[in-house]
Amino acid sequence: MVWFGALAAAAVTGGSVAAGYLGLVTGALPLDVGAGRRTRLLGPQIIDVAAPRELVFDVIAQPYLGRASRAMRAKVRVLERGSDMVLAAHRTPVAGGRLTATTVETVRFTRPERVDFRLVRGPVPTVTESFTLTEHGSGTQLVYEGELATDLWRPGQWWGDVVAPRWEATVATSLAAVREEAERRSSLP
Template sequence: MRSGRLRALPVVTAATVIGVSGYLALVTGRLTLDVNIGRRVRPLGPLVLDIDAPRDTVFDVIAQPYLGRATRQQREKIQVLERGDGLVLAVHRTPVGGGLVTETVETVAFTRPDTVDFRLVRGPVPYVRERFRLAGDGDHTRLTYTGEMQTDGWALGAGWAAVVARRWEATVDDTLATVKAEAERRFAHGR
């Protein structure tokens, strides 16, 4: 009986290592499970933010790390891999706790003056589309964030989407607060 347990130990150890490695790869965005079986859709947002700055200023703040000269802090979070005409491919780094950082690769499309669209290429889920819509007149802008996340695996995938979406929306909320503060600072400074 004891020798049977000893023979099973390498199998259990290997399964544990594979399971933990797979989980870490999934959490950090290095592994995307995209089998399109049991696909579930989950909305992201809406998040709405009123900003005391003109729409062009808000658009410029959003576009800066992608199309302009990024600050050191922005470069730690965003790395542009390719730039095209109104479109970039970028890596986004997000701390998720426990010293882990998720890396997503996304296309970001800019339609001045009112839309910025994001599409996930690689990340912890197989599909995400997001949009920042800017509406306003004069010195005030309303920024509306909406999106959609899809996962595979029926209820298991829906549970994973709930975990990922909670962190995803919190990260977007932090980004929007930063955009608001910077746009309002620039507008007040320019007066």
């Protein structure tokens, strides 16, 4: 019978570790203890967009301030809206699409040159990011930069090393979509 107790304890421990991991990955169990905080830079990612700055800004702001397309409604849900800021839940597929991570962020708009994001709930304690738009010839240069922070010293740093590349890849996909949509709208008569 001793083996049964050991087996049960191992199952409970394994289940707790798995649940904790799933909670962290999906953003359902945020960990923000404020001890051993480590920060790392995100970006910069720089793209040139063959469209006017105002139009690029409008494409970025559309899912938050305007009427979002069906595809964007599946990814972004505005929870609260103000005149220059929203609180939004962002859904991102993770683990090969088997799971969905949900982050909650404030998004602040400074027309037409800047959009700032601040993580409220997610897989790490804090992320701050910005999209800066500058006129560049007849188009726009969009620069993404940010900072990601984790807690708990080396284990947290390891977690940041896991999260950051995936975070930046998600941003790169978003930037490509912004460029494509802005250039498409810019070419319309």
